[in-house]
Amino acid sequence: MDQQHIRNFSIIAHIDHGKSTLADRILELTHAVSAREMREQLLDSMDLERERGITIKAQAVRVDWKGHQLNLIDTPGHVDFTYEVSRSLQACEGALLVVDAAQGIEAQTLANAYLALENDLEIVPVVNKIDLPQADPDGAARQLADLLGVEPSSVLRISAKTGVGVDDVLDAVVERVPPPTGDLAAPGRALVFDSSYDQYRGVVAFVRIVDGTFRRREQLRTMALRTRFEAQELGFFSPAQRAVPSLVAGEVGYVITGLKEVSELRVGDTITSEREPAAEALPGFKDVKPMVFAGLFPTDSDRYPDLRDALERLKLNDAALFYEPENSQALGFGFRCGFLGLLHMEIVRERLEREFDLDLLVTAPTVAYRVRTPDGGSIEVHNPADMPDEFEVVEEPYVKASIIVPKEHVGAVMELNNERRGRFDHLEYLSEERVHLTYLLPLSEIVLDYYDQLKSRTRGYASFDYDVADFQEGNLVRVDVLVGGETVDALSLIVHRDSAYARGKALVEKLREEIPRQMFDVPIQAAIGSRVIARETVKARRKDVLAKCYGGDITRKRKLLERQKAGKKRMKQVGAVEVPQEAFLAVLNLGDGQR
Amino acid sequence: MSGVRHLYVHLPFCAHRCGYCDFVTVVGRIDDHGRYVNALLAELSLERTLLAPDLETVFIGGGTPSFTHPAALAGLLSSLPGAAEMTVEANPETVTPALASLLRDGGVTRVSLGVQTFEPRLLRVLERAAQPDDVRRAVYALRDANFDNISLDLIYGIPGQSAADLERDLAAALALEPDHLSCYELEAKPGTRFTHTFGDELTRQADAMEDYFERVVDRLTGAGYRWYETANFCRPGAPVGSDDFRARHNLAYWRARDYLGLGIGAVSTVNGRRWRNRPALGRYVDTLLQGARPPREHEELSVEVRQREQVILGLRLDEPLTVDGVEAALDRGAVERLEKLGLARANRGKLTLTQRGRFLGGGVTAELLA
Numbered sequence: 001m002d003q004q005h006i007r008n009f010s011i012i013a014h015i016d017h018g019k020s021t022l023a024d025r026i027l028e029l030t031h032a033v034s035a036r037e038m039r040e041q042l043l044d045s046m047d048l049e050r051e052r053g054i055t056i057k058a059q060a061v062r063v064d065w066k067g068h069q070l071n072l073i074d075t076p077g078h079v080d081f082t083y084e085v086s087r088s089l090q091a092c093e094g095a096l097l098v099v100d101a102a103q104g105i106e107a108q109t110l111a112n113a114y115l116a117l118e119n120d121l122e123i124v125p126v127v128n129k130i131d132l133p134q135a136d137p138d139g140a141a142r143q144l145a146d147l148l149g150v151e152p153s154s155v156l157r158i159s160a161k162t163g164v165g166v167d168d169v170l171d172a173v174v175e176r177v178p179p180p181t182g183d184l185a186a187p188g189r190a191l192v193f194d195s196s197y198d199q200y201r202g203v204v205a206f207v208r209i210v211d212g213t214f215r216r217r218e219q220l221r222t223m224a225l226r227t228r229f230e231a232q233e234l235g236f237f238s239p240a241q242r243a244v245p246s247l248v249a250g251e252v253g254y255v256i257t258g259l260k261e262v263s264e265l266r267v268g269d270t271i272t273s274e275r276e277p278a279a280e281a282l283p284g285f286k287d288v289k290p291m292v293f294a295g296l297f298p299t300d301s302d303r304y305p306d307l308r309d310a311l312e313r314l315k316l317n318d319a320a321l322f323y324e325p326e327n328s329q330a331l332g333f334g335f336r337c338g339f340l341g342l343l344h345m346e347i348v349r350e351r352l353e354r355e356f357d358l359d360l361l362v363t364a365p366t367v368a369y370r371v372r373t374p375d376g377g378s379i380e381v382h383n384p385a386d387m388p389d390e391f392e393v394v395e396e397p398y399v400k401a402s403i404i405v406p407k408e409h410v411g412a413v414m415e416l417n418n419e420r421r422g423r424f425d426h427l428e429y430l431s432e433e434r435v436h437l438t439y440l441l442p443l444s445e446i447v448l449d450y451y452d453q454l455k456s457r458t459r460g461y462a463s464f465d466y467d468v469a470d471f472q473e474g475n476l477v478r479v480d481v482l483v484g485g486e487t488v489d490a491l492s493l494i495v496h497r498d499s500a501y502a503r504g505k506a507l508v509e510k511l512r513e514e515i516p517r518q519m520f521d522v523p524i525q526a527a528i529g530s531r532v533i534a535r536e537t538v539k540a541r542r543k544d545v546l547a548k549c550y551g552g553d554i555t556r557k558r559k560l561l562e563r564q565k566a567g568k569k570r571m572k573q574v575g576a577v578e579v580p581q582e583a584f585l586a587v588l589n590l591g592d593g594q595r
Numbered sequence: 596m597s598g599v600r601h602l603y604v605h606l607p608f609c610a611h612r613c614g615y616c617d618f619v620t621v622v623g624r625i626d627d628h629g630r631y632v633n634a635l636l637a638e639l640s641l642e643r644t645l646l647a648p649d650l651e652t653v654f655i656g657g658g659t660p661s662f663t664h665p666a667a668l669a670g671l672l673s674s675l676p677g678a679a680e681m682t683v684e685a686n687p688e689t690v691t692p693a694l695a696s697l698l699r700d701g702g703v704t705r706v707s708l709g710v711q712t713f714e715p716r717l718l719r720v721l722e723r724a725a726q727p728d729d730v731r732r733a734v735y736a737l738r739d740a741n742f743d744n745i746s747l748d749l750i751y752g753i754p755g756q757s758a759a760d761l762e763r764d765l766a767a768a769l770a771l772e773p774d775h776l777s778c779y780e781l782e783a784k785p786g787t788r789f790t791h792t793f794g795d796e797l798t799r800q801a802d803a804m805e806d807y808f809e810r811v812v813d814r815l816t817g818a819g820y821r822w823y824e825t826a827n828f829c830r831p832g833a834p835v836g837s838d839d840f841r842a843r844h845n846l847a848y849w850r851a852r853d854y855l856g857l858g859i860g861a862v863s864t865v866n867g868r869r870w871r872n873r874p875a876l877g878r879y880v881d882t883l884l885q886g887a888r889p890p891r892e893h894e895e896l897s898v899e900v901r902q903r904e905q906v907i908l909g910l911r912l913d914e915p916l917t918v919d920g921v922e923a924a925l926d927r928g929a930v931e932r933l934e935k936l937g938l939a940r941a942n943r944g945k946l947t948l949t950q951r952g953r954f955l956g957g958g959v960t961a962e963l964l965a
Binding site: 519520543545547548549551552554555558562564565576 | 953
């Protein structure tokens with residue numbers, strides 16, 4: 001189709017503001033799916049996405065509307081996937097910015113709206129859920145108009161649920177979103193905005209053709225990673241998969257590559273023709289690096305191979321997931337995993353537990369630290385246990401945090417951010433009631449329980465988003481936990497010196513509660529280097545006997561002792577100390593309100 | 596096969612079931628006592644072939660054997676085979692000069708008195724009928740009847756029992772110069788009425804009572820008693836016909852010897868088989884009076900299990916455990932670990948627990964088991 005009749009667009013919305021419902025209505029209205037075929041929220045295919053109300057993997061659907069080809073490109077909704085979102089937006093010329101009429105603008109909406117503006121997209125503002133009793137369409141429209149610098153009258157008002165106004169949305173896409181302006185005659189360039197893995201066909205790339213034409217069986221390569229492959233099949237989704245002989249500039253579709261690993265084909269890379277390559281790649285490719293790290297250990301050590309297999313399987317579809325084997329003396333064999341952010345970590349963990357039926361022990365999440373050693377070297381530390389005893393400088397990642405909150409909670413948010421070593425950046429009233437705050441915060445301060453704290457201190461009203469900004473020097477120390485004089489590697493932490501004492505104290509107190517009394521005194525210490533900053537003792541038992549044992553008691557007492565012995569064998573051994581796995585669990589779950 | 600030399604006889608009757616008790620007991624039913632004894636004797640004759648010609652010990656436990664109707668009790672004693680040591684358990688309030696003579700005449704050599712405590716307030720908590728003076732009267736009556744082997748049972752860790760209460764109990768017991776003492780920590784067994792009432796209080800007191808065991812051992816060994824088993828103490832010297840005042844019948848259990856048990860709930864262990872009579876009184880009596888064996892639960896004891904039991908039981912004693920023959924049941928690494936902790940000593944094929952090792956006997960034993 002000629003580019004004048006093509007429109008490529010995304011939907012930007014906060015969780016639960018109705019993105020998926022709107023997508024469903026669009027498919028219905030354009031007869032892409034019949035009502036009978038309609039599964040609610042068709043685009044979200046994974047269980048997890050449904051439950052959490054988020055979309056993890058971007059997909060694209062082609063529909064026809066009044067003689068135009070509309071490509072709806074779905075974007076992941078969360079900050080951890082900012083890079084993926086930005087690539088999806090780069091594949092579009094326009095975006096629908098959808099806001100709940102009762103909720104107004106949220107931090108996530110704002111972050112993605114800014115991304116869209118950065119990508120020079122035409123934004124079509126939409127107020128959704130106007131049918132709700134508590135809806136304030138005028139207020140929400142005013143917020144959107146202020147944000148975008150447009151007239152409130154240009155804001156569409158719809159109910160995706162009932163279908164009211166959805167056809168106006170499609171008309172607005174055709175009228176307002178500009179058509180693609182690719183060069184049909186130029187060498188082919190396609191932007192990879194997502195990929196997935198099919199066990200029979202290998203890696204499938206989701207692409208926006210920017211210039212030229214791509215044909216089936218054509219030899220292709222990527223310009224950043226220089227991966228070579230053949231276009232085994234080209235096509236698009238409507239939403240059923242349709243193969244076509246070629247895709248041309250302006251169109252959106254998929255390429256089946258036959259590649260065996262998603263890591264060979266990265267989001268943001270440019271695909272071009274092997275025979276007639278483009279001179280220049282499309283802008284914006286970044287090799288995304290994991291920012292948040294945690295150790296994942298099977299609670300049942302026999303399931304280590306299962307965990308390894310599960311991670312391999314997840315990695316097939318998730319190029320951002322990083323893992324390497326880790327051996328903890330306390331927790332046994334597991335993996336140190338790297339994630340884009342907290343949500344990414346949560347998703348991976350839940351999928352491992354749900355889809356692979358694994359019970360996991362997850363160590364406290366940590367971030368990537370850059371450490372300059374005395375010999376002038378520089379290392380990146382992903383595991384507190386690897387932090388060298390001697391170092392010159394540690395740098396930690398900072399994020400630019402964006403928080404939107406009703407004005408009465410501004411004080412609570414500022415207090416929290418101060419506790420978390422935040423640096424105030426900006427405050428702005430979005431409306432009379434709602435305030436947008438930005439702060440610079442160390443990522444390490446938000447990985448544990450920041451979001452929960454933010455929610456509880458603002459009675460759930462705050463919305464939060466962040467973007468990794470840079471690395472900055474920090475006064476950081478490694479706190480080790482020693483049980484019976486032995487360091488428990490899995491419990492080491494890197495923290496700011498000012499909170500080392502409180503964190504160390506909370507850890508040793510919790511451990512004292514959790515470690516059962518032994519036949520000898522067990523000191524539990526938190527230490528920075530050789531300096532002990534907190535200490536508790538699990539006092540030795542003074543008596544442990546079965547009071548009576550005569551002829552009638554022997555079987556029962558024997559079974560009791562055999563059970564006791566079996567219990568001992570299940571304990572994790574730290575030096576001479578027997579520590580139940582639950583103790584580690586309790587300590588690793590520590591975090592809420594303990595800082 | 597030389598035959599079983601140790602016989603246990605269970606007399607389940609009690610005037611009242613104390614809240615903390617989880618033994619097989621039957622309250623009252625005076626009319627049943629005679630029939631029950633007949634059933635016991637019927638069971639004895641069915642199993643007689645298992646017994647050696649000469650028994651070393653007979654132990655009549657309960658229940659409250661001394662509560663049993665005197666005629667029935669006398670009938671039982673006269674029909675049981677004689678033994679070098681014959682023990683009867685008794686509650687102090689039941690021990691009259693007449694009962695003492697009845698026991699003596701029946702061949703009883705040793706009486707074990709269920710004292711539990713001398714503190715009236717704590718006796719009420721335990722729902723015990725005897726008063727402190729009943730204990731003294733009982734001891735005097737037994738001495739008058741020429742009993743030279745009297746044991747007192749004490750319980751410590753009673754809800755509301757202070758350390759001073761415990762010291763007073765020990766002093767009161769020692770003042771009676773018993774030949775033997777058994778001191779048990781109160782066990783709040785799940786499901787008993789007692790645990791329902793006092794469980795929370797006991798949990799709160801657990802820390803304060805942690806050293807009571809040590810106090811008991813210190814006080815009694817200080818008074819010259821031998822701490823020969825986890826919960827048992829005896830004075831120096833010996834009764835007529837024996838080497839010392841240790842309870843010979845119970846020593847047989849701790850040395851993992853075979854024994855035959857008669858009566859409801861009674862357990863027997865003979866040649867690697869263990870069985871337990873079911874606790875229902877009516878079924879027991881009816882079955883035996885029809886000439887059949889009573890309903891039982893059976894358990895086969897493998898060689899491995901018997902070795903483990905030898906370790907579990909043997910480590911309760913102050914005698915070294917002979918490692919030869921039980922090696923398979925022992926974790927060698929644990930022996931070394933416990934030696935390092937000063938809880939055990941291994942020397943020339945013998946394994947001994949230190950004093951602290953004995954205080955921690957349960958945990959130490961669990962550690963030692965392979």
